[in-house]
Amino acid sequence: MKIKKVFNNNVALTEDANQTEMVVMGKGLAFQKKIGDTIDMEKIEKTFVVPSQGFTDKFSALLDEIPHEILVISRDIVDIAMKELQTDLNDSLYLSLADHIDFAITRTKEGLPIKNPLAWEVRKFYRKEYDIARNVLDLIEERMGIRLPEDEAASIALHLFNAKQGDTGMEETMTMTQIVTDITDIVKYHFGIEFDMDSMNYSRFITHLRYFAYRMLRKELHKDDRESSLFEQVKGEYPEAYACTQKVQAYLNRQYGVEMTKDEATYFMIHIHRVSHREKNN
Structure with a gap:
C-alpha cells in the first residue's frame, strides 16, 4: 500500500495493488513519509475507501480545521x-461526524x-441510535473535558441513522423523521391512544413508516393496484383503520402532493x- 498524499503525520491517502484509493489513519503512520513510500501496516488503526471524486480536497481542508483527537473520537464512535x-x-x-462534533464543541465553549x-422525535423513533449517542456524549466529555448538551445526542443519532441509509442526505433524513412524526400523531389523535414504544406492534409500525417515507421521498412507491381486491376486504373489516388511513392520505396529498395507491x-x-x-385493549 503506497502513499499518494500525506494529509498530516497521522493520516494519508494510499493506493493498494488494485489501484483502490483508501484513507488510512493511525498515530504517526505518515511521519516523515512522502509520496510513493510504503505504509507500515502495523500502524494503521482505521481505513476507508475514498467514496467519490473531489473527496480528497474536502478531506484535506477538513483536516486543516479539525484537531486529530476529534478525528480519533469520530473513528471510535463509528466503530462502536x-x-x-x-x-x-x-x-x-x-x-460528517467529526465536522459536527468539532462545531458543537466550539459552540458550547462559546456559550451558544x-x-x-x-430531539423528542429522535428519542422516540431512533432509540438504538439515540442510546449510542448518549454514550458518545460521555466519551467526548472523557476525552475532551467538555460536556455537550443533551440535544447533541439527538443530532449525533441522526448522523448515525443517516449513515445507515447509504447515500441519504441529512435533510432527507430529517424530512423522513417529520413524516413519521406527523403520521403517528394522526393515528394517536384519531384513536385517542398513547403508544407503548416498547411493543413489537409499535416497532413494526415505525419500521413501515420509515420505509414508506424513504420510498416516498425517492419516488419509489408502487405504481400499480394489484392489491385492490385485498384493499376492499381490509377496508370492510377495519373501518376505523380505513378512516384513519384517509386522514393520512389527506396529509400526504396536502403536504407532499402524494397519492397512495x-x-x-x-x-x-x-x-x-x-x-x-x-393499544386500545391495553
Missing part, C-alpha cells in the same frame, strides 16, 4: 456504532445554545389496525 447496530455505516460518516428541533393504503390499514387495536 457499527458493533451496536450490527451494520456497516457509510464511510462519509467519519467526516444548541437546540435540535427534532390501494396496495399502499392496504398496508397502512393493516398496520394501523394492529397498533391501534393492541
